[in-house]
Amino acid sequence: MAKKPIQFQLNGSGQAIFAEEGSNLLDVLRRGVGDLSPKYGCGQGTCGTCTVLVNGEPRLSCLTLAETVEGQSVETTAGLAHGPQLHALQHAFMDNFAAQCGYCTPGMLMAAKALLDRNPSPSREEVVEAISGNICRCTGYEPIINAVLAAAQSGGRRYG
Amino acid sequence: MPMSVKTFAQVDEAARALAASRSARYLGGGTLIMRAVNYGDQSFDTIIRTTDPRLKQIAQQGDMLVIGAGITMSEVIANRETAFLAPVARTVGGPAIRNMATVGGNLFAASPYGDFTAALLALDARVVPAGGQPISLDEFLNARERNAGLVIVSVQIPRLRDVNAFRYVKVSRVKPKGIAVMSIAAVLPMQAGRLANARVAYGAMGPRPLRALAVERALEGRSLDEAGIAQALAVATEGVDPPSDPIASDWYRRQIAPVHLKRLLLGQRR
Numbered sequence: 191m192a193k194k195p196i197q198f199q200l201n202g203s204g205q206a207i208f209a210e211e212g213s214n215l216l217d218v219l220r221r222g223v224g225d226l227s228p229k230y231g232c233g234q235g236t237c238g239t240c241t242v243l244v245n246g247e248p249r250l251s252c253l254t255l256a257e258t259v260e261g262q263s264v265e266t267t268a269g270l271a272h273g274p275q276l277h278a279l280q281h282a283f284m285d286n287f288a289a290q291c292g293y294c295t296p297g298m299l300m301a302a303k304a305l306l307d308r309n310p311s312p313s314r315e316e317v318v319e320a321i322s323g324n325i326c327r328c329t330g331y332e333p334i335i336n337a338v339l340a341a342a343q344s345g346g347r348r349y350g
Numbered sequence: 351m352p353m354s355v356k357t358f359a360q361v362d363e364a365a366r367a368l369a370a371s372r373s374a375r376y377l378g379g380g381t382l383i384m385r386a387v388n389y390g391d392q393s394f395d396t397i398i399r400t401t402d403p404r405l406k407q408i409a410q411q412g413d414m415l416v417i418g419a420g421i422t423m424s425e426v427i428a429n430r431e432t433a434f435l436a437p438v439a440r441t442v443g444g445p446a447i448r449n450m451a452t453v454g455g456n457l458f459a460a461s462p463y464g465d466f467t468a469a470l471l472a473l474d475a476r477v478v479p480a481g482g483q484p485i486s487l488d489e490f491l492n493a494r495e496r497n498a499g500l501v502i503v504s505v506q507i508p509r510l511r512d513v514n515a516f517r518y519v520k521v522s523r524v525k526p527k528g529i530a531v532m533s534i535a536a537v538l539p540m541q542a543g544r545l546a547n548a549r550v551a552y553g554a555m556g557p558r559p560l561r562a563l564a565v566e567r568a569l570e571g572r573s574l575d576e577a578g579i580a581q582a583l584a585v586a587t588e589g590v591d592p593p594s595d596p597i598a599s600d601w602y603r604r605q606i607a608p609v610h611l612k613r614l615l616l617g618q619r620r
């Protein structure tokens with residue numbers, strides 16, 4: 191099958207890989223690069239667990255033609271922590287029991303990160319709106335919303 | 351199936367490539383096309399796209415507001431020229447979908463999708479294909495299957511004399527994001543307290559967004575109050591052909607149409 195070279199930044203480091211033509215970004219991240227942090231849920235844009243940031247904005251990687259991120263910056267949950275130091279959102283998710291089975295968590299984290307990067311002190315309503323494209327099959331929305339609000343309140347500082 | 355992707359710098363080249371192939375599809379934001387790819391759709395083996403900046407412009411040209419077909423819902427929300435359409439764009443999908451879903455793709459989205467297109471229909475928009483003359487959106491939608499071989503460059507919206515004459519509502523079961531039970535868009539110009547040339551369009555009330563022509567006729571020369579709109583409500587479902595899908599049945603959509611039309615016309619909060 192025809193393969194095309196694609197170069198992009200993933201969590202700040204350069205990637206150059208060959209991808210099958212027509213493949214989506216989720217496949218390229220998981221199978222090509224080996225970043226297993228974005229999950230495959232539905233492959234049709236409905237669940238949001240494959241959410242990554244492209245140039246800081248949330249996108250569904252399962253519906254993103256991989257070659258459209260050529261030269262762009264992609265962020266996944268694998269890049270949230272700095273070494274052993276977790277991101278404020280990750281701490282807040284643990285403290286607030288925001289992950290049950292955890293399958294929606296990577297998408298929730300990225301949707302929340304996009305929100306907090308743009309709007310460091312969102313209202314509850316804005317948090318609900320920001321994660322409205324993400325389904326939690328364990329239906330644990332309240333703890334997730336609380337975690338995002340707690341992370342915002344910590345100003346990213348409380349956890350280091 | 352092996353897929354090949356062809357990217358063109360000029361929209362005209364992309365249009366020629368699309369016209370020349372039966373097994374090619376044009377890719378906008380990809381929210382529907384990539385779904386098909388992921389599900390192994392065998393009806394196409396080539397994806398055609400363009401990076402032409404003409405598809406990415408929003409501009410006032412004379413009496414027309416031009417919105418490039420490649421403009422996303424998020425870009426509609428962020429741009430001042432299209433601010434009056436932000437309430438419509440905000441009802442399409444969730445935040446990530448809005449960063450991808452384009453105006454051009456929405457023109458082709460099957461029911462119950464097409465909320466943005468319903469608004470364009472009420473606004474009397476025209477569709478500009480690559481290398482062709484603008485077509486009225488009514489005409490374009492009536493022959494949508496045939497038009498699938500065209501690449502759309504932009505849509506043109508005649509300038510609204512009064513932005514407040516434009517109204518829109520999307521009825522969905524899930525808040526804040528949910529697929530349409532129906533959407534309604536209306537342009538309600540008033541002359542000396544009477545409606546003149548009102549346009550009303552529905553989304554998700556047929557295989558594609560459609561004009562509520564009987565409603566428009568019944569509103570002509572009437573006032574926007576309970577008595578003035580009574581006849582329009584009585585014919586609210588004339589000419590509709592709603593789908594029955596997991597969101598709602600044909601019957602349910604017909605039942606609620608006059609209720610939501612009434613609230614929209616009277617400007618009542620839901």
Ligand SMILES: Cc1cc2nc3c(=O)[nH]c(=O)nc-3n(C[C@H](O)[C@H](O)[C@H](O)COP(=O)(O)OP(=O)(O)OC[C@H]3O[C@@H](n4cnc5c(N)ncnc54)[C@H](O)[C@@H]3O)c2cc1C
Pocket residue numbers: 234235236375376377378379380381382383384385419420441442443444447450451452453454455456457458459462463464465466500501502503528529530
């Ligand atoms: C989870 C989810 C939720 C959604 N929610 C909504 C919703 O609430 N409301 C709604 O209206 N839609 C919704 N959609 C459908 C879809 O995202 C939108 O209709 C969107 O506007 C389609 O645009 P696109 O650029 O992604 O289309 P694409 O997938 O790129 O293309 C769709 C079709 O349009 C054609 N096309 C695209 N651009 C052009 C062009 N410039 N010229 C010619 N043909 C073109 C393609 O060939 C294809 O046939 C949803 C989709 C998903 C996956």
Ligand code: FES
Pocket residue numbers: 229230231232233234235236237238239240241250251252253
């Ligand atoms: S896997 Fe992408 S939205 Fe579900």
Ligand code: FES
Pocket residue numbers: 288289290291292293294295325326327328329330
């Ligand atoms: S924690 Fe299980 S899907 Fe959200």
